[in-house]
Amino acid sequence: MEFPRLTPSGDSLPSGRRLFRRPEELTDDQFDLLAAAWADDSLRGDSLAETEEALAASPERRIRAESFRKIRLSPLNDRWEGRNRMLKAAPAAYAMRRTLIVTLTVAATLAAMVILGPLVTKSGTRSAAPAVAETEKVDEAITIAEAQTMSEALIAEASPVIRTLPAEGITLVKQQNNIDASVTSSSPDAISEEWAGSRTPESHTSDAVIVTMHDFAGELPILAAAPEASRLAPVELKAVNPVEAAERDRNWIVRGVSMLARAITKEPESVDGYLIANACIRGVNRVLGWEMELEQEKNNEGEPLTTNFSSSLLTFSAPVKKTYP
Amino acid sequence: MTIKEYNNAVREFGDHVYRFILRSIKDSHRADDIVQDTYEKLWRCVTEIEYGAVKSWLFSTAYNRMIDVIRKDSRLVDVEYYDDSSLYAEDNGSDLNEVLHRALETLPQAQRSVILLRDYEGYSYREIAEITGLSEAQVKTYIFRGRVALRNYLVKTSVWQ
Numbered sequence: 001m002e003f004p005r006l007t008p009s010g011d012s013l014p015s016g017r018r019l020f021r022r023p024e025e026l027t028d029d030q031f032d033l034l035a036a037a038w039a040d041d042s043l044r045g046d047s048l049a050e051t052e053e054a055l056a057a058s059p060e061r062r063i064r065a066e067s068f069r070k071i072r073l074s075p076l077n078d079r080w081e082g083r084n085r086m087l088k089a090a091p092a093a094y095a096m097r098r099t100l101i102v103t104l105t106v107a108a109t110l111a112a113m114v115i116l117g118p119l120v121t122k123s124g125t126r127s128a129a130p131a132v133a134e135t136e137k138v139d140e141a142i143t144i145a146e147a148q149t150m151s152e153a154l155i156a157e158a159s160p161v162i163r164t165l166p167a168e169g170i171t172l173v174k175q176q177n178n179i180d181a182s183v184t185s186s187s188p189d190a191i192s193e194e195w196a197g198s199r200t201p202e203s204h205t206s207d208a209v210i211v212t213m214h215d216f217a218g219e220l221p222i223l224a225a226a227p228e229a230s231r232l233a234p235v236e237l238k239a240v241n242p243v244e245a246a247e248r249d250r251n252w253i254v255r256g257v258s259m260l261a262r263a264i265t266k267e268p269e270s271v272d273g274y275l276i277a278n279a280c281i282r283g284v285n286r287v288l289g290w291e292m293e294l295e296q297e298k299n300n301e302g303e304p305l306t307t308n309f310s311s312s313l314l315t316f317s318a319p320v321k322k323t324y325p
Numbered sequence: 326m327t328i329k330e331y332n333n334a335v336r337e338f339g340d341h342v343y344r345f346i347l348r349s350i351k352d353s354h355r356a357d358d359i360v361q362d363t364y365e366k367l368w369r370c371v372t373e374i375e376y377g378a379v380k381s382w383l384f385s386t387a388y389n390r391m392i393d394v395i396r397k398d399s400r401l402v403d404v405e406y407y408d409d410s411s412l413y414a415e416d417n418g419s420d421l422n423e424v425l426h427r428a429l430e431t432l433p434q435a436q437r438s439v440i441l442l443r444d445y446e447g448y449s450y451r452e453i454a455e456i457t458g459l460s461e462a463q464v465k466t467y468i469f470r471g472r473v474a475l476r477n478y479l480v481k482t483s484v485w486q
Contacts, residue, residue: 036469074422085361
């Protein structure tokens with residue numbers, strides 16, 4: 001089934017001929033827009049051909065259109081000041097920077113430990129004195145006579161052992177003002193007398209008296225069996241090597257660093273803790289821009305007296321601990 | 326995009342984006358903030374963007390950020406109702422480029438931005454359209470109108486006879 005179709009009539013626009021335009025009829029504003037497009041090389045095909053035709057027909061318009069080619073902006077000297085702030089560190093550089101910070105932190109901690117180590121040790125020694133004095137007050141209830149009687153009774157019970165006690169090598173150590181005084185006794189009685197004598201109030205005043213018994217403690221059942229033995233504590237007998245004792249008293253960090261330094265430098269001299277700490281502090285100051293100071297005061301003979309440390313957070317002055325008499 | 330490529334993008338395109346925003350918004354502090362925000366955003370999605378597309382991404386992001394700032398400050402001047410009576414003042418500058426930049430400041434923001442992208446960076450109309458979110462026809466219209474306005478500025482300020 002077919003539907004009827006409309007057929008266009010033969011009507012035409014009567015004034016159609018007058019509507020046709022030529023390129024010369026473009027207004028200046030219209031031409032400027034066209035010229036701007038032409039100068040921007042954005043015309044293609046028929047548009048470009050017609051424009052070229054119009055420019056060819058009018059030299060004035062060509063000059064006008066050519067002027068648009070000169071309207072081009074060039075960048076001025078504008079610099080972005082924040083550019084460097086936006087740069088990001090590569091992972092390797094970041095890890096290296098982080099490692100450096102950790103290393104410096106450890107170095108600073110070590111320096112602080114080296115500096116504060118002797119101070120802590122000294123304060124610990126000072127705090128031991130009152131404790132010993134307190135123990136002595138308790139012991140004052142026991143008279144010397146009672147102690148001697150009790151000692152004689154115990155000696156009688158264990159006399160065979162005590163008689164075989166080797167006289168040599170037993171050293172009664174009295175530590176007073178950090179000075180070791182060794183007294184070698186020839187018999188257990190002498191030891192008792194010496195010990196009893198040292199416990200008189202006149203013999204020890206404000207200083208701590210530390211009698212140590214170490215290597216021969218197992219060979220002294222008199223002391224082990226006595227109920228008052230605990231009151232004599234701390235008691236330790238030992239053979240004393242002054243050099244070893246001095247080395248043991250040194251800060252373990254200093255010893256470790258000294259060993260490491262000796263292994264590296266092949267030099268027999270040990271590294272001074274003050275030198276290590278000062279080097280660490282200078283290194284931290286240089287890298288982090290801090291202003292910590294460490295200096296050592298010395299007497300006329302060149303012996304160090306005090307170590308002074310100052311920073312924005314902590315300032316102290318520590319007397320130098322003299323390990324060697 | 327790697328971190329190295331990101332840093333290259335900062336070194337290579339940082340000044341370009343900055344001067345585009347600076348000349349568009351005419352405020353150095355805001356331009357600095359906008360470009361920094363743009364790079365912060367780039368850093369957050371650094372692994373998702375290819376280096377080849379980073380330049381147009383930077384310009385597009387910075388442009389949108391600038392539009393947000395302008396709208397927030399209610400400084401946006403509608404192109405359709407822009408009054409160009411203030412365009413033409415006496416200008417005795419001798420350097421044509423400097424005069425053109427002074428003339429540029431008298432243009433509406435949209436025209437200014439597309440002309441800057443076209444002249445400074447040499448982007449095509451399609452690329453400018455992608456960056457600014459306008460249609461290609463709009464970009465052409467803004468550029469041609471802008472050029473005509475710049476020429477009129479030069480003529481009316483006696484730079485061009």
